[in-house]
Amino acid sequence: MRNTYAESIVEEVTKQLTQLRKAKKISHEKLSQKSGITRCGIAHIEHMRRKPSLLTALKIAHALDMKLWQVLKKIEEK
Numbered sequence: 001m002r003n004t005y006a007e008s009i010v011e012e013v014t015k016q017l018t019q020l021r022k023a024k025k026i027s028h029e030k031l032s033q034k035s036g037i038t039r040c041g042i043a044h045i046e047h048m049r050r051k052p053s054l055l056t057a058l059k060i061a062h063a064l065d066m067k068l069w070q071v072l073k074k075i076e077e078k
Contacts, residue, residue, distance in 0.1 A: 010051050012075045013068075017057070018046045020064050020071075034063035 021031055028046075032039040037059060044050040045060075052060065061068040 007051075009072075009075065011048065012078075013057055013071055014045055014048065014052060016071045016074055017060050017064065020066060021046075024064060026064070031060065031063055035059045 026034075028039045028042050031037075031042055035042070037056060041050070041056075042060070045052050045056070057071075058068050061071055
């Protein structure tokens with residue numbers, strides 16, 4: 001049985017992190033260097049080919065100078 005609520009939250013977190021990266025004009029390469037996640041890994045996540053783990057989402061948020069709880073709060077406020 002699929003947990004559609006959880007999947008929709010993961011999708012929203014991915015969208016928020018992608019929008020934040022683009023707003024800050026940070027390339028996949030730069031984000032890769034700051035987060036320790038491969039450039040391909042970031043691209044796969046942003047294109048929804050892979051779902052980020054909690055640890056991966058934390059690393060990306062931190063590399064974007066954001067706390068993951070802040071990203072989640074934005075989603076809940078929608």
